[in-house]
Amino acid sequence: MAWRRCFRFDVAGLKQTFFITGTDTGVGKTVLTTLLARFLRKCGVNVAALKPICSGGRDDARALHAALEGSLSPDEINPWYFRAPIAPLLAARRERKCVRLADVLACVRAMQKNFDLVLVEGAGGLLSPLGVFYSGGLRLSQNPPTLTEHRPSKSFDSRDLIVALGATPMVVCPNRLGAVNQVLLTLETLPKSFRGRARVVLMSPPNPDVASATNAKLLSEFFDTKRIFVLPRLGEKNEAKRVLQNPAVELTLRTLMQV
Numbered sequence: 001m002a003w004r005r006c007f008r009f010d011v012a013g014l015k016q017t018f019f020i021t022g023t024d025t026g027v028g029k030t031v032l033t034t035l036l037a038r039f040l041r042k043c044g045v046n047v048a049a050l051k052p053i054c055s056g057g058r059d060d061a062r063a064l065h066a067a068l069e070g071s072l073s074p075d076e077i078n079p080w081y082f083r084a085p086i087a088p089l090l091a092a093r094r095e096r097k098c099v100r101l102a103d104v105l106a107c108v109r110a111m112q113k114n115f116d117l118v119l120v121e122g123a124g125g126l127l128s129p130l131g132v133f134y135s136g137g138l139r140l141s142q143n144p145p146t147l148t149e150h151r152p153s154k155s156f157d158s159r160d161l162i163v164a165l166g167a168t169p170m171v172v173c174p175n176r177l178g179a180v181n182q183v184l185l186t187l188e189t190l191p192k193s194f195r196g197r198a199r200v201v202l203m204s205p206p207n208p209d210v211a212s213a214t215n216a217k218l219l220s221e222f223f224d225t226k227r228i229f230v231l232p233r234l235g236e237k238n239e240a241k242r243v244l245q246n247p248a249v250e251l252t253l254r255t256l257m258q259v
């Protein structure tokens with residue numbers, strides 16, 4: 001189909017990194033990342049999908065592994081994982097470990113070299129503490145990433161990764177009452193240049209409320225309407241393959257990548 005050729009042409013040679021973050025944990029980041037990975041592979045795009053840091057289980061890494069149909073191993077998709085179902089910074093501390101920002105950046109940058117498009121799923125929300133900038137009081141990198149702002153803590157979060165990687169943020173939020181506030185808070189937290197190219201993805205809830213029908217329009221009074229997307233509710237098992245046969249969903253995903 002013509003648009004598939006067109007899409008392939010647009011991403012070829014353009015090293016792009018999309019960072020899938022959200023207004024909270026459990027909002028649909030993995031659902032979106034796996035859908036995008038499947039969609040892009042279907043379009044012939046050389047795509048990687050990473051969840052660098054997991055805590056409380058590796059289900060997300062397994063979902064991405066399935067979506068990539070084995071092109072990356074679970075350990076490549078998810079190099080750092082910790083047992084406790086709490087913020088990764090704390091979960092790692094419980095195991096007397098820490099994730100260093102420089103190591104995460106090195107891991108993603110290696111993928112950027114080998115793939116045309118890299119999807120990175122964050123853990124938790126935009127400011128969930130993931131690991132440490134420094135170790136033993138020493139800077140870990142001779143070329144430290146741009147820090148977003150003065151920070152009271154030595155920990156890093158998804159916002160720091162987005163900035164250091166120059167990634168395009170995707171902000172996922174359940175499409176229910178409260179979404180407009182949560183999305184605007186998250187967008188406001190991003191540096192202006194990143195906010196300007198961010199995408200907002202509203203995930204349809206199992207039981208839509210009145211707000212579900214009006215959130216996108218209200219949000220468009222504050223944020224570029226072309227960058228606001230609504231994804232339908234998937235079936236119980238997410239039925240990714242069937243969903244991707246829906247032309248409306250394909251069009252949404254394609255526009256999401258190209259807008």
Ligand SMILES: Nc1ncnc2c1ncn2[C@@H]1O[C@H](COP(=O)(O)OP(=O)(O)O)[C@@H](O)[C@H]1O
Nearest residue numbers: 022025026027028029030031203204232233234
């Ligand atoms: N559009 C959707 N269709 C079906 N289920 C969804 C959708 N969005 C989220 N979910 C469900 O919500 C739960 C949390 O989604 P998940 O992608 O794991 O969130 P996160 O990665 O942000 O923690 C999962 O059970 C997932 O299947």
Ligand SMILES: [Mg+2]
Nearest residue numbers: 029030060121
């Ligand atoms: Mg997830």
